[in-house]
Amino acid sequence: MIQELLNPVxxxxxxxxxxxxxxxxxxxxxxEMTQAQLNAYRHRTGVLPEPQRTFSLxxxxxxxxxxxxxxxxxxxxxxxxxELLADDLKHRAGLALAIVDDPAEAExxxxxxxxxxxxxxxxxxxxxxxxxxxxxQAEGYRLFVQRNRVVIxxxxxxGALYGVQTLRQLVRGDLSVPALAIxxxxxxxxxxxxxxxxxxVATSKELIDLYLESASAAKMNVVIMETLWNHHQNWWxxxxxxxxxxxEYFFKRAxxxxxxxxxxxxxxGWGYGVTDLDPMLSEGIWIEDEPVQIxxxxxxxxxxxxxxxxxxxxIIVKSEDxxxxxxxxxxxxxxxxxxxxxxxxxxxxxxxxxxxxGAIEDGQTVLVSYNHVTPHAHKAYCLSDPxxxxxxxxxxxNVMEIYQPEMVHIGHDEVWDLGTCSRCLESGKEGGELxxxxxxxxxxxxxxxxxxxxxxxxxxxxxHQRSGTSYGILYEHADELxxxxxxxxxxxxxxxxxxQQMQERxxxxxxxxxxxxxxPSGYWMENNLLWYQAxxxxxxxxxxxxxxxxxxxxxxxxSNMPAAAELMWSGRRTSRPVFDYLxxxxxRLKSQGFALTYPLDSVRQRQAVTALFTKAxxxxxxxxxxxxxxxxxxxxxxxxLQEAYGRTNWANMAQSPIHVQQVAMVQRIPAFLExxxxxxxxxxxxHRGDRRQADEMLKEAISRLHTVGYLSFEEAEAFREQVGEGxxxxxxxLGFEVPVGTE
Numbered sequence: 001m002i003q004e005l006l007n008p009v010x011x012x013x014x015x016x017x018x019x020x021x022x023x024x025x026x027x028x029x030x031x032e033m034t035q036a037q038l039n040a041y042r043h044r045t046g047v048l049p050e051p052q053r054t055f056s057l058x059x060x061x062x063x064x065x066x067x068x069x070x071x072x073x074x075x076x077x078x079x080x081x082x083e084l085l086a087d088d089l090k091h092r093a094g095l096a097l098a099i100v101d102d103p104a105e106a107e108x109x110x111x112x113x114x115x116x117x118x119x120x121x122x123x124x125x126x127x128x129x130x131x132x133x134x135x136x137q138a139e140g141y142r143l144f145v146q147r148n149r150v151v152i153x154x155x156x157x158x159g160a161l162y163g164v165q166t167l168r169q170l171v172r173g174d175l176s177v178p179a180l181a182i183x184x185x186x187x188x189x190x191x192x193x194x195x196x197x198x199x200x201v202a203t204s205k206e207l208i209d210l211y212l213e214s215a216s217a218a219k220m221n222v223v224i225m226e227t228l229w230n231h232h233q234n235w236w237x238x239x240x241x242x243x244x245x246x247x248e249y250f251f252k253r254a255x256x257x258x259x260x261x262x263x264x265x266x267x268x269g270w271g272y273g274v275t276d277l278d279p280m281l282s283e284g285i286w287i288e289d290e291p292v293q294i295x296x297x298x299x300x301x302x303x304x305x306x307x308x309x310x311x312x313x314x315i316i317v318k319s320e321d322x323x324x325x326x327x328x329x330x331x332x333x334x335x336x337x338x339x340x341x342x343x344x345x346x347x348x349x350x351x352x353x354x355x356x357x358g359a360i361e362d363g364q365t366v367l368v369s370y371n372h373v374t375p376h377a378h379k380a381y382c383l384s385d386p387x388x389x390x391x392x393x394x395x396x397x398n399v400m401e402i403y404q405p406e407m408v409h410i411g412h413d414e415v416w417d418l419g420t421c422s423r424c425l426e427s428g429k430e431g432g433e434l435x436x437x438x439x440x441x442x443x444x445x446x447x448x449x450x451x452x453x454x455x456x457x458x459x460x461x462x463x464h465q466r467s468g469t470s471y472g473i474l475y476e477h478a479d480e481l482x483x484x485x486x487x488x489x490x491x492x493x494x495x496x497x498x499x500q501q502m503q504e505r506x507x508x509x510x511x512x513x514x515x516x517x518x519x520p521s522g523y524w525m526e527n528n529l530l531w532y533q534a535x536x537x538x539x540x541x542x543x544x545x546x547x548x549x550x551x552x553x554x555x556x557x558x559s560n561m562p563a564a565a566e567l568m569w570s571g572r573r574t575s576r577p578v579f580d581y582l583x584x585x586x587x588r589l590k591s592q593g594f595a596l597t598y599p600l601d602s603v604r605q606r607q608a609v610t611a612l613f614t615k616a617x618x619x620x621x622x623x624x625x626x627x628x629x630x631x632x633x634x635x636x637x638x639x640x641l642q643e644a645y646g647r648t649n650w651a652n653m654a655q656s657p658i659h660v661q662q663v664a665m666v667q668r669i670p671a672f673l674e675x676x677x678x679x680x681x682x683x684x685x686x687h688r689g690d691r692r693q694a695d696e697m698l699k700e701a702i703s704r705l706h707t708v709g710y711l712s713f714e715e716a717e718a719f720r721e722q723v724g725e726g727x728x729x730x731x732x733x734l735g736f737e738v739p740v741g742t743e
Contacts (some may be wrong), residue, residue: 008095043646046561048170048661049569051184060179061147070106072113077157081164086643088657094713110148117153132652140185145177156347158258162219173655178457190546191568192222198592207667216257218660224262224409230274236263237273237395253402267412274391274741275381279312279339281388283380283417284371296362299335299351304372306343307350315368331358343376371421383434413458415470432473459489463507483513492517494526502534510543518739522557525583532567559595581640588634599659600672600710606736623677631670657709667709675704683740695723696706
């Protein structure tokens, strides 16, 4: 237990075009010492991620937000944190807090000061306190909460923002903040989220905001954006119109939130940006010397559909003895069929027809050689056709010139088709040589724009165990690859065998001289913990740069993202009982269509709520009974959480506005269901004609919806004014339908 006087002074403010530091500190009241004892905090705070070190201030009163509170920002790039905090308080309580850059405007008022820990200390006593709490580290911060002020000292811009993100989660339902001191810093340098929108499509700025602000709240500092695979919706392969506007907005908003935005420019495996634009660049299978009886009167279909042909992959027609090669346009013509991803077998076939006056006789059997694509949506583009490189080069040039990223991901996973078309066969190169040429070409093209750009790729090609078409195909060529490529090994399962595979891949890939980023997924929460454990030796020796959470197309997988974020930031603080409870709860909620960490007003959550109450109504169960059953069978016993977080802290979490705060959502989801149940029961009474009781219950439903953050303060006030003037329909109050017709 540390027994010290606390004075959370703004000790290290970069002070240029403003009055002297001592004068400023006096204006803010920071120079006045309080006799508070600094003691180790007994419970987990509930902040996501859990801070590294937290102290309670015995003898100090809580800070209280009110309409007079001022937010003081000394660095313009830190203003984003103040704006997020101000938005929270406006939503929760209708407060319109002033954000100022002049500390004099906060004189005599409660305030939050967002500053940096990089200027001269105000006094020797302040410096002693900081030595006891500890110095800030890169992207870290110190946070001090006292009766009339909160001071956030960020080591840098990210640290200042992360201090605000912690403060946002500490604000209680009555707008107080407990008297605490926190020193916090990340364990891992890169804390990545991989945004795949094949199922959760980023088609609006609102969805981009939601994803980026969620990542920022969880203190993740890199977001990789794949966007849609197909060409007409892919931001990077087709940067025009709305796609370009969304791509530019993604970069702008990410940088405002001090997140590194990373475009994923797909490699050949998922390179639909190439094959959708020109299907003739698809990697095909070479069919050699197929006998075809060709006629003059009518065309004859080839046996294989989805033919691919261009000047580099011609359809060849020869005599049956192979001695004569016939000329297209003189001896025969090609009637084009339909070739387009996903290359259905039922596509219109390609045909050949003999021409009158040509060298092919009517009804003659000829040998036709051609490339075709087997039916499947996932097909690679050809690594030997110059047309593939033209599109790839244009894409890279556009990405680097329009968005100017400092980090890119080049994919190259799941290349299932390689070296089987006539173009690749004629090149004389085996599969490994083809892929090596392509990776080096892409690497050099990016580096030609910015020699310092960081390039990541999946580990498929570099695995030490050769399997399938491309897994491990570059293992023997590793010495020919640049060692500043960052390799991202991925394994998404949770068995002991899979954990051993994680360890083996990390060992082999770092031994080859590459730095790595471990890649868990949202399929199972335990997978993230296994990756964290496997990465520890490599984080310690600097060969692992961090961890990347991948969501993939199953939207509810995103509910595991906060667990991954906490492991990346403060994994050593992970409570295994809490982790196991949340993992099991996440799985139970997913089975009911709920996501533990999605906003309550998201489409997924709304659909799950509608389904729950509809099912209950069909079974003759009341809405209240349905919620009780949900609490018992899905949420279950929460005593583990109450013990870990403390009952007082636990009681306040239901009103947290941060949806990625997992523990708070354990309370918010059932509380939201109870609010909806109140509305349904009120509707029943309204239909029975019991208007007075219906209106009272409606007011209670509105209050509960506001308490859990579903309705803003202003929205709740507006709905309260409507009570008694006519019934409020569920679409108006909730934004979705629930069964309210009868009991």
